[in-house]
Amino acid sequence: MKKYWKILLLCILIPLAVGVVAGAFTTEGMVQFQMIKKPLLAPPAWLFPIVWTILYIIMGSSSYLIYISEATEEEKRKAFTIYGYQLLVNFLWPVFFFNFQWYGFSYLWLMFLWILVAIMIWQFSKSSKTAALLNIPYLLWLSYAGYLNLTIWMLNR
Numbered sequence: 001m002k003k004y005w006k007i008l009l010l011c012i013l014i015p016l017a018v019g020v021v022a023g024a025f026t027t028e029g030m031v032q033f034q035m036i037k038k039p040l041l042a043p044p045a046w047l048f049p050i051v052w053t054i055l056y057i058i059m060g061s062s063s064y065l066i067y068i069s070e071a072t073e074e075e076k077r078k079a080f081t082i083y084g085y086q087l088l089v090n091f092l093w094p095v096f097f098f099n100f101q102w103y104g105f106s107y108l109w110l111m112f113l114w115i116l117v118a119i120m121i122w123q124f125s126k127s128s129k130t131a132a133l134l135n136i137p138y139l140l141w142l143s144y145a146g147y148l149n150l151t152i153w154m155l156n157r
Contacts, residue, residue, distance in 0.1 A: 007067060012060030017035035018087050019056050022094050023049070029098030036101075039151035055138050059087075062131040064122060079123045086116040103153035110149050114142045 034057050035044070064077045090113055097106035125132035 003078050008064045011064040012014035012057055012097045015059040019052050022091050025096040026094045033098055037155040058134050062134040065128040066130035075127050082120045082123050086120050089113045107153055109148050110141040
């Protein structure tokens, strides 16, 4: 299997760029977020960018594995389509949550993202089991984020 280092780098840079741009759009909302009530199990603020950076690198790496897999072009197209949709939904969640403080809507949006990621994992598994398994931490983090989002919504009504 030939390695495409430039494509690997591009695959990693795409989700990282999504995260950077989303972060840039939500800077002011983060200030407001510091003042709201948070659940007891909320991690420190400095942990979020670290976790998301790791998850974006994993996402990009898994998309690379799909790219280099021996799957049919149709399977790859389906995998990359759902991957693109989940990246878009992922990008919009912090805007809804931090900028607009739509905590209830954001929770539902996050559950939509969770479903998309589960579908993405299933679709990736058809082309690369490793690519699918790499995204399990992402799904677990979204589950934890769902707990945080729901609790923040309930505490700040």
